[in-house]
Amino acid sequence: xxxxxxxxxxxxxxxxxxxxxxxxxxxxxxxxxxxxxxxxxxxxxxxxxxxxxxxxxxxxxxxxxxxxxxxxxxxxxxxxxxxxxxxxxxxxxxxxxxxxxxxxxxxxxxxxxxxxxxxxxxxxxxxxxxxxxxxxxxxxxxxxxxxxxxxxxxxxxxxxxxxxxxxxxxxxxxxxxxxxxxxxxxxxxxxxxxxxxxxxxxxxxxxxxxxxxxxxxxxxxxxxxxxxxxxxxxxxxxxxxxxxxxxxxxxxxxxxxxxxxxxxxxxxxxxxxxxxxxxxxxxxxxxxxxxxxxxxxxxxxxxxxxxxxxxxxxxxxxxxxxxxxxxxxxxxxxxxxxxxxxxxxxxxxxxxxxxxxxxxxxxxxxxxxxxxxxxxxxxxxxxxxxxxxxxxxxxxxxxxxxxxxxxxxxxxxxxxxxxxxxxxxxxxxxxxxxxxxxxxxxxxxxxxxxxxxxxxxx
Amino acid sequence: xxxxxxxxxxxxxxxxxxxxxxxxxxxxxxxxxxxxxxxxxxxxxxxxxxxxxxxxxxxxxxxxxxxxxxxxxxxxxxxxxxxxxxxxxxxxxxxxxxxxxxxxxxxxxxxxxxxxxxxxxxxxxxxxxxxxxxxxxxxxxxxxxxxxxxxxxxxxxxxxxxxxxxxxxxxxxxxxxxxxxxxxxxxxxxxxxxxxxxxxxxxxxxxxxxxxxxxxxxxxxxxxxxxxxxxxxxxxxxxxxxxxxxxxxxxxxxxxxxxxxxxxxxxxxxxxxxxxxxxxxxxxxxxxxxxxxxxxxxxxxxxx
Numbered sequence: 203x204x205x206x207x208x209x210x211x212x213x214x215x216x217x218x219x220x221x222x223x224x225x226x227x228x229x230x231x232x233x234x235x236x237x238x239x240x241x242x243x244x245x246x247x248x249x250x251x252x253x254x255x256x257x258x259x260x261x262x263x264x265x266x267x268x269x270x271x272x273x274x275x276x277x278x279x280x281x282x283x284x285x286x287x288x289x290x291x292x293x294x295x296x297x298x299x300x301x302x303x304x305x306x307x308x309x310x311x312x313x314x315x316x317x318x319x320x321x322x323x324x325x326x327x328x329x330x331x332x333x334x335x336x337x338x339x340x341x342x343x344x345x346x347x348x349x350x351x352x353x354x355x356x357x358x359x360x361x362x363x364x365x366x367x368x369x370x371x372x373x374x375x376x377x378x379x380x381x382x383x384x385x386x387x388x389x390x391x392x393x394x395x396x397x398x399x400x401x402x403x404x405x406x407x408x409x410x411x412x413x414x415x416x417x418x419x420x421x422x423x424x425x426x427x428x429x430x431x432x433x434x435x436x437x438x439x440x441x442x443x444x445x446x447x448x449x450x451x452x453x454x455x456x457x458x459x460x461x462x463x464x465x466x467x468x469x470x471x472x473x474x475x476x477x478x479x480x481x482x483x484x485x486x487x488x489x490x491x492x493x494x495x496x497x498x499x500x501x502x503x504x505x506x507x508x509x510x511x512x513x514x515x516x517x518x519x520x521x522x523x524x525x526x527x528x529x530x531x532x533x534x535x536x537x538x539x540x541x542x543x544x545x546x547x548x549x550x551x552x553x554x555x556x557x558x559x560x561x562x563x564x565x566x567x568x569x570x571x572x573x574x575x576x577x578x579x580x581x582x583x584x585x586x587x588x589x590x591x592x593x594x595x596x597x598x599x600x601x602x603x604x605x606x607x608x609x610x611x612x613x614x615x616x617x618x619x620x621x622x623x624x625x626x627x628x629x630x631x632x633x634x635x636x637x638x639x640x641x642x643x644x645x646x647x648x649x650x651x652x653x654x655x656x657x658x659x660x
Numbered sequence: 661x662x663x664x665x666x667x668x669x670x671x672x673x674x675x676x677x678x679x680x681x682x683x684x685x686x687x688x689x690x691x692x693x694x695x696x697x698x699x700x701x702x703x704x705x706x707x708x709x710x711x712x713x714x715x716x717x718x719x720x721x722x723x724x725x726x727x728x729x730x731x732x733x734x735x736x737x738x739x740x741x742x743x744x745x746x747x748x749x750x751x752x753x754x755x756x757x758x759x760x761x762x763x764x765x766x767x768x769x770x771x772x773x774x775x776x777x778x779x780x781x782x783x784x785x786x787x788x789x790x791x792x793x794x795x796x797x798x799x800x801x802x803x804x805x806x807x808x809x810x811x812x813x814x815x816x817x818x819x820x821x822x823x824x825x826x827x828x829x830x831x832x833x834x835x836x837x838x839x840x841x842x843x844x845x846x847x848x849x850x851x852x853x854x855x856x857x858x859x860x861x862x863x864x865x866x867x868x869x870x871x872x873x874x875x876x877x878x879x880x881x882x883x884x885x886x887x888x889x890x891x892x893x894x895x896x897x898x899x900x901x902x903x904x905x906x907x908x909x910x911x912x913x914x915x916x917x918x919x920x921x922x923x924x925x926x927x928x929x930x931x932x933x934x935x936x937x938x939x940x941x942x943x944x945x946x947x948x949x950x951x952x953x954x955x956x957x958x959x960x961x962x963x964x
Contacts, residue, residue, distance in 0.1 A: 369661055369664075371661075371663060371664050374664055375664070375667070378668075635671070635674075638671070639674060639675060639678055642675050643675070643678060643679070643682075643812060646675075646679070646808060646809055646812050647809055647812040647813040647816060648809065648813070649808075649809040650806075650809045650810065
């Protein structure tokens with residue numbers, strides 16, 4: 203823990219630690235990260251200093267295009283090359299694909315979007331350019347959020363970086379508690395579900411309909427545990443350094459409709475697309491069909507952001523289709539508070555709403571998880587058969603019990619920043635600590651799963 | 661800061677204490693589940709997969725096979741100590757003894773290998789003495805940290821089984837030959853593995869535990885027999901570099917212990933799973949042959 207209150211030293215230490223953290227994965231792509239940081243830092247100053255709108259535009263588009271260029275090259279080149287070849291071969295024209303043998307730099311989608319939001323905010327006059335390179339570099343590559351977000355905004359994170367930070371006992375405890383819960387979500391829930399979800403998805407032609415459905419449910423819990431668990435670890439870690447990151451998940455599986463789901467899932471990405479894509483496209487202005495068009499664009503781009511595969515695009519499209527009825531009937535902003543607020547149990551209506559929304563998300567996740575569209579369609583074909591109504595052949599009792607326990611804790615803590623924060627107000631210290639001990643022992647007992655974080659690949 | 665440091669310290673120590681309590685409880689449950697061998701079984705078969713696949717204790721009715729896969733002599737010693745304490749009818753111990761058991765390479769493959777350690781430690785931790793722990797601490801202490809999740813997990817299951825009065829599988833081992841015969845495939849693999857010059861440095865740890873097993877048997881008035889199980893001719897040809905150092909090791913260090921060498925026993929290739937493990941068919945033939953051996957014939961296999 204850094205006791206020294208010298209801010210420059212604190213930020214320099216954070217920067218060096220963040221670069222070291224990134225270099226441990228692959229030091230070669232550290233140069234790409236540093237280059238992207240330098241580009242946006244310099245472009246930001248140039249945009250800020252330029253009096254000429256033409257120069258401002260030049261610097262703006264230079265930064266945007268180079269950043270998106272790198273993202274496109276590393277992440278999407280092969281996808282477009284292969285899709286191009288497939289499109290031509292559909293017309294009987296055979297072309298030899300020229301694909302690149304490149305590794306996807308870890309975190310590129312996240313730190314690119316940090317830089318993009320910074321440049322756009324400067325261009326729009328929302329913020330001034332940062333003149334201190336160390337401070338700016340920490341904003342881009344602060345290690346808790348470097349590899350899988352949350353996608354931060356300069357308006358939110360930069361002021362915290364520029365402010366003196368000191369040791370605060372309650373923040374440290376809160377941070378550690380959130381890290382503990384994040385570890386439970388990742389190590390116990392996500393990795394536990396992954397073992398069975400992978401087995402079922404990888405051999406989907408061999409299992410009954412009900413087993414495939416169970417596999418899809420387990421994957422839904424896996425991806426939530428994995429990604430929100432990482433976010434909790436990131437937020438908790440940042441809090442140890444006196445920094446509050448943007449919340450990324452707000453109990454999305456307790457949503458009553460799809461629009462609420464998307465206000466609670468990967469919040470930093472959805473708000474990024476809302477602010478930097480949806481609103482510039484016209485947002486909700488310009489009539490009903492403009493709204494529909496903009497909504498579809500957002501969901502398709504969001505799907506595409508996740509990866510260079512048609513399955514992600516279809517996943518985005520399906521969510522757009524789910525969203526459409528709510529949009530057209532102006533019911534996309536009716537559930538703004540927490541479900542069953544102030545009450546322990548949901549009403550029957552809320553229970554059905556949550557169940558229905560969860561089912562819709564499960565069906566969409568099947569596309570997200572499948573290797574390709576053919577695999578996804580085959581999965582659905584094999585799922586909706588008579589064996590859908592029989593008992594699953596695979597029934598991991600321990601994991602299911604752990605998931606139920608997990609959902610109970612999440613339910614109790616749904617009105618808090620993260621589930622375990624509920625204990626602070628509702629349990630006395632001996633009981634709270636007993637709970638922490640149990641969670642810690644369960645985490646230790648389930649370590650060694652060796653499942654990578656899913657969102658590291660994005 | 662002081663308050664935080666104290667809270668963190670108390671938390672970490674408490675978690676450590678809880679894990680220690682869990683392990684203690686698991687050890688108690690495991691000790692209560694000691695293996696009691698039927699009274700008519702007076703010959704104990706101990707060692708690795710060679711012995712596990714060769715001695716069919718349904719055919720050799722006075723034999724009890726507790727050999728298991730990739731088991732180094734350290735675990736065999738701990739197992740033997742525990743079994744002899746509760747089973748005074750045992751008068752003979754047959755211990756698998758082949759070239760691959762005595763060289764240093766086996767330490768990294770079996771004894772100090774984290775995967776093997778993970779598999780064995782949840783059951784052996786309660787019967788190992790402090791000297792066994794020192795072996796790991798001196799040679800690869802990180803295995804303890806790597807095994808912690810498995811230890812906590814399996815110990816919890818053992819405690820639950822103990823509370824519900826269910827049987828706990830002590831994981832000691834048993835006869836386990838397979839039906840398959842993949843000698844040709846195994847030969848290719850073995851030739852690739854033994855292409856380069858082999859390390860014939862003897863393993864101090866393994867040899868020390870053979871001596872400990874011998875001393876334990878003397879103490880308990882039990883006869884110890886080192887046993888080299890049948891291998892294919894191909895195997896002997898491929899591993900020829902190891903043969904002389906192996907027999908020299910026996911002559912120099914264990915000549916006081918009876919050594920029965922049936923490596924050249926006539927078993928057809930179809931009786932082998934791979935080049936050095938018998939399959940079910942081969943084990944049946946071998947065990948029947950052993951059962952019907954006269955003392956004179958048995959003595960003819962003794963290495964002098």
